Amino acid sequence: MSAAAYWLTNVRLESGYRYENGAIAGTETEACHIRIEGGAIAEIVPADRPLDTNLATQDAGGYLLLPSFIEKHVHLDKTILGEPWRAVIPAKNVVGRCEIEKRVLPSLPTTTQERAETMLGILLGNGSTHVRTHVDIYPEAGLSNLESVQRALESYSGMLSHEIVAFPQHGLLRTQSKELVREALRQGAGLVGGVDPATVDNDIEGSLAQMMELAVEANAGVDLHLHDSDYLGAFTMRRLAAMTVDAGWQGRVAISHAFGLGEIPVGEAADLAAQLAEAGITIITSAPHSAQLPPVPLLHEKGVSVAAGCDNIYDTWQPFGNGDVLERAGRLSERFRWIDERSLGQAIGFITGGKTTLDSEGNRAWPKVGDTASMVLVDASCAAEAVARRAERKAVFFEGQMVAGGHDR
Numbered sequence: 001m002s003a004a005a006y007w008l009t010n011v012r013l014e015s016g017y018r019y020e021n022g023a024i025a026g027t028e029t030e031a032c033h034i035r036i037e038g039g040a041i042a043e044i045v046p047a048d049r050p051l052d053t054n055l056a057t058q059d060a061g062g063y064l065l066l067p068s069f070i071e072k073h074v075h076l077d078k079t080i081l082g083e084p085w086r087a088v089i090p091a092k093n094v095v096g097r098c099e100i101e102k103r104v105l106p107s108l109p110t111t112t113q114e115r116a117e118t119m120l121g122i123l124l125g126n127g128s129t130h131v132r133t134h135v136d137i138y139p140e141a142g143l144s145n146l147e148s149v150q151r152a153l154e155s156y157s158g159m160l161s162h163e164i165v166a167f168p169q170h171g172l173l174r175t176q177s178k179e180l181v182r183e184a185l186r187q188g189a190g191l192v193g194g195v196d197p198a199t200v201d202n203d204i205e206g207s208l209a210q211m212m213e214l215a216v217e218a219n220a221g222v223d224l225h226l227h228d229s230d231y232l233g234a235f236t237m238r239r240l241a242a243m244t245v246d247a248g249w250q251g252r253v254a255i256s257h258a259f260g261l262g263e264i265p266v267g268e269a270a271d272l273a274a275q276l277a278e279a280g281i282t283i284i285t286s287a288p289h290s291a292q293l294p295p296v297p298l299l300h301e302k303g304v305s306v307a308a309g310c311d312n313i314y315d316t317w318q319p320f321g322n323g324d325v326l327e328r329a330g331r332l333s334e335r336f337r338w339i340d341e342r343s344l345g346q347a348i349g350f351i352t353g354g355k356t357t358l359d360s361e362g363n364r365a366w367p368k369v370g371d372t373a374s375m376v377l378v379d380a381s382c383a384a385e386a387v388a389r390r391a392e393r394k395a396v397f398f399e400g401q402m403v404a405g406g407h408d409r
Helices: 094-107 112-125 144-154 178-186 204-218 230-247 266-279 296-301 325-335 341-351 383-389
Strands: 006-020 023-037 040-046 056-059 064-067 069-074 128-136 161-167 191-195 221-226 253-257 282-285 306-308 375-378 393-398 401-405
Touching: 006 064, 006 341, 023 341, 064 383, 069 112, 069 306, 069 325, 069 341, 112 128, 112 144, 112 393, 112 401, 128 144, 128 221, 128 393, 144 161, 161 178, 161 221, 178 204, 191 204, 204 221, 204 230, 221 230, 230 253, 230 266, 266 296, 282 296, 296 306, 306 325, 306 341, 325 341, 325 383, 341 383
Parallel strands: 006 056, 069 128, 128 161, 161 191, 191 221, 221 253, 253 282, 282 306
Antiparallel strands: 006 023, 023 040, 064 375, 375 393, 393 401
């Protein structure tokens, strides 16, 4: 349900770049009032204009307004948030890690739903109002993880939007989970997942074909976890891109991690990027410290959509993670040396579905009248500072309604 119409007053919006000696030296902002109506931005006026209206007002305190964030890759069913501290038990490979997880998670005193709700609260407080979560589907668990995560998401109804990936973490073929994934899609999952067709399922062609078959049958999207390195990973991506085009599924497929893109020669990566762009495949990275990242600048240049997500947040795979996708935008900036004002400001697009406050020429790109009023107030002078300094989130709005924080100074 949309919030009642009101004015959000004393908001700072980016208005353009400041130049010194022909170079961008900073970002200009202006104080504005924004009228919110029907969950959308209905009017933007300068702050020195009197508001002759009977509408309620909320004072934004002069904080900078950014589009709210999209958490594009998280596992709500895996987290052990809310449990006492535990580090990770070592494992030799993905299969070994899955076996540890299967033993540990059912033994915890808290429920999957409780832990998922804890994580959702953290994600929301950090500015994410849309969440794509992978949910493990395998024979021993059946659809229990899906059901628990759906209940957790229902408890946040009206506060954020979401997508659910039916994720056969232990191998679609290896665990013969096709029927379970099919049922998960019937029960509300909107995407089909997969993992390392070569090294988990031991059958690239068969695993990808079954994943695409399920997606087309259910009119669902696809999100493949692909950790496999260099030429093995690259070959898998080429086959998925070809199958995507054959199925007419352009724009509905994503590859998470895609480490192999960063491990093959640049010329070959450029050719593969062109194929991914033609297939409309999105690359999703968690910007890990310890792995070779896909070459985001090259992908961007070739027209490949790139997004960031937190992935594991304190679970049996990683003891790290804080649910702050703005930190991931900052981490991407560090890894690719985006240190100038324009590059840092544009990096916000990797966590907002491509929305940036200024376009590459320095004109206001967001917000505009008609945009959905899902947004976040941050304690920063500009988007570049927010990314570089991981600015404090003061308030979060979903479709015009404040759902986290409070913006008083």
